[in-house]
Amino acid sequence: MNIPLNHLIPEIIMIAAACLVALVGLARSDTVRRSAQWISLISLILAFIAGWRLGIVDTGSAWPLGSLGTYGTLLASGVGILLVLLSWDMPFALDPARADKTFRGEYFAMMLVSLAGVSMMAKVNNLIWLFIALELVSIPTYIMVATGRGNANAQEAGVKYFFLGSLAAAIYLFGFSYLYGFSGSTDFSKIAAAFAASAQLPYIAIIGLLMVVIGIAYKIAAVPMHYYAPDVYQGAATPVTAFLSFAPKAAGFIALILVFNLTGWKLSHGAARAVPDLLMVLAVLSMTVGNVLALLQRNIKRMLAYSSISHSGYMLAGLAVGPLLISSSMTNGVSAMLFYLGAYSVMTVGAFAVLVYLQGKLDAAEELDDIAGVASTYPLAAACMAVCMLSLIGMPFTVGFLGKLFIVQAAFSSGHSILAVIVMINAAIAAAYYLAVITAMYLREPWAPVTVRRPGAIQLSAALAATLVMVLGIFPSFLMSLSRYSGSEVTRQLVRWNSPPQSNSIKKISALAVNTSLRLSARIR
Amino acid sequence: MNPVTTSFTDPVLARYLALGAVLFVIGLVGFMTRRNMIMIFLSTEIMFQGVAVNLIALSRYWHNADGQSFVIFLLTVAAAEASLALGLVVMLYRRRQTLNVDMWSDLQG
Numbered sequence: 001m002n003i004p005l006n007h008l009i010p011e012i013i014m015i016a017a018a019c020l021v022a023l024v025g026l027a028r029s030d031t032v033r034r035s036a037q038w039i040s041l042i043s044l045i046l047a048f049i050a051g052w053r054l055g056i057v058d059t060g061s062a063w064p065l066g067s068l069g070t071y072g073t074l075l076a077s078g079v080g081i082l083l084v085l086l087s088w089d090m091p092f093a094l095d096p097a098r099a100d101k102t103f104r105g106e107y108f109a110m111m112l113v114s115l116a117g118v119s120m121m122a123k124v125n126n127l128i129w130l131f132i133a134l135e136l137v138s139i140p141t142y143i144m145v146a147t148g149r150g151n152a153n154a155q156e157a158g159v160k161y162f163f164l165g166s167l168a169a170a171i172y173l174f175g176f177s178y179l180y181g182f183s184g185s186t187d188f189s190k191i192a193a194a195f196a197a198s199a200q201l202p203y204i205a206i207i208g209l210l211m212v213v214i215g216i217a218y219k220i221a222a223v224p225m226h227y228y229a230p231d232v233y234q235g236a237a238t239p240v241t242a243f244l245s246f247a248p249k250a251a252g253f254i255a256l257i258l259v260f261n262l263t264g265w266k267l268s269h270g271a272a273r274a275v276p277d278l279l280m281v282l283a284v285l286s287m288t289v290g291n292v293l294a295l296l297q298r299n300i301k302r303m304l305a306y307s308s309i310s311h312s313g314y315m316l317a318g319l320a321v322g323p324l325l326i327s328s329s330m331t332n333g334v335s336a337m338l339f340y341l342g343a344y345s346v347m348t349v350g351a352f353a354v355l356v357y358l359q360g361k362l363d364a365a366e367e368l369d370d371i372a373g374v375a376s377t378y379p380l381a382a383a384c385m386a387v388c389m390l391s392l393i394g395m396p397f398t399v400g401f402l403g404k405l406f407i408v409q410a411a412f413s414s415g416h417s418i419l420a421v422i423v424m425i426n427a428a429i430a431a432a433y434y435l436a437v438i439t440a441m442y443l444r445e446p447w448a449p450v451t452v453r454r455p456g457a458i459q460l461s462a463a464l465a466a467t468l469v470m471v472l473g474i475f476p477s478f479l480m481s482l483s484r485y486s487g488s489e490v491t492r493q494l495v496r497w498n499s500p501p502q503s504n505s506i507k508k509i510s511a512l513a514v515n516t517s518l519r520l521s522a523r524i525r
Numbered sequence: 526m527n528p529v530t531t532s533f534t535d536p537v538l539a540r541y542l543a544l545g546a547v548l549f550v551i552g553l554v555g556f557m558t559r560r561n562m563i564m565i566f567l568s569t570e571i572m573f574q575g576v577a578v579n580l581i582a583l584s585r586y587w588h589n590a591d592g593q594s595f596v597i598f599l600l601t602v603a604a605a606e607a608s609l610a611l612g613l614v615v616m617l618y619r620r621r622q623t624l625n626v627d628m629w630s631d632l633q634g
Contacts, residue, residue, distance in 0.1 A: 156629045170572035177579040184587035231632035
């Protein structure tokens, strides 16, 4: 029931570092201030190591989910390292209007707090915790968007993001209150027991679930709750946009897994059918609308915003397929979704890192014209961008290909073949606008002389992300085993709740699933 | 402790839940229709209070403190959001001397 304290070591490191950075970032001496970014980087590396040492743990009880927690920590701190590197000169760029260019370290404090929220998300075992973790992720991002750069666009984006974010919070909180009303407890194991005990779900539970899904759909920018995303992505400073494409999305998807885990993933009869149907509709709408609108964009940040919407659609498709009873392999929808989440985070952060590196008319490259002909002057940056774009398309030998493959595989093997076909058609549509970026870099003449930003950290971030995309695409076993085990853990809970099995064959299959996941866990350890 | 199959027909509870839902909807409508940023923010606060009424009523209904402690956390987070909202509003007002959201719509497309 209680979470052992050592599971929270990564979060404790990040929060402590955030407090330290907030203090150090305001120190009188400039050299002390500049240590802020180093402190953040080192703390994230430490958190990653702590998460690694935690390993894939079996907590024995249903809550918290051990390996999903490890997955969340490794994802938050690993991508967090890339994000800190990418925003290395952010404190100087915060206020271009001011001439003195004072270093402001508080940006990194916000970032660390938000990453700690992502990391904590997968470890929660109580609705109150879930709420706190979601807000811990969100509130710093509002500040980052609004103060990330000094112009009116960023402030407009910040206010839009804040108001819609608090609307979303109110909506999922209303859902949480109904889930509490249904089960009489905020404790996950008790809510799960209440779901398992009721054959016919009362409307209060179904309405609660629907509102939770709709509220969290804002966080992951799923259509029709997506309309803020392009404006916010465009208005925010590019490093902040990179952060937005990762943190709220990861947190939202992990929260959705936890909420559906409460229900035991058995919402297939009666009025409860509305919940998986809603997921399916959200998935199809998000990928289609996101991809079609992305085709119309000239601004790369807006285009990546619509692309992030469509990738949310792919991941929602994995979630809508669900874990099934059959497998602990990657045909499990939740495993496929978790793999996709990791893959998407790396490739999109890589694309943004290149945009930050290339200096456009404003502060970072934004329009397609800004990056025209970059390949002739900065071939390495162009290559990194090309790798990330190819991975976003889903080309073989990149991690994006495997992500799409697993999603499609999961959809097919569970009988959702129409969903699988829609995913594949959308992947084909998406190729058009990603290829437009590559074409602009490699085939067009430079529009204006391109300049780059000095800090090597940004280059390092882009190169690291591009390398990861390739390496994980060819040797995916690490990410695969992590997401597979997290997914099969969900399946195991499902088997436990579904007792007694309806028929003999299901009993056999579930026994097989339990055995495989246990054997898998032994091998991984 | 009541069984989990309750149908929530308890008339007193139903009234409180209705109050919570009405507050939530008033806030939602206000959020959609108001043009002034402070009013929009107050609308989200009303939605939060609707949730709080729900939680407290349900806490009384189930005879445990989970809902009440949830409300304390909710109020704390709402306070954090309020301070952030006022900071943002002041920042925007300094730039354009107006809080009408229609004046703030440069980002489109």
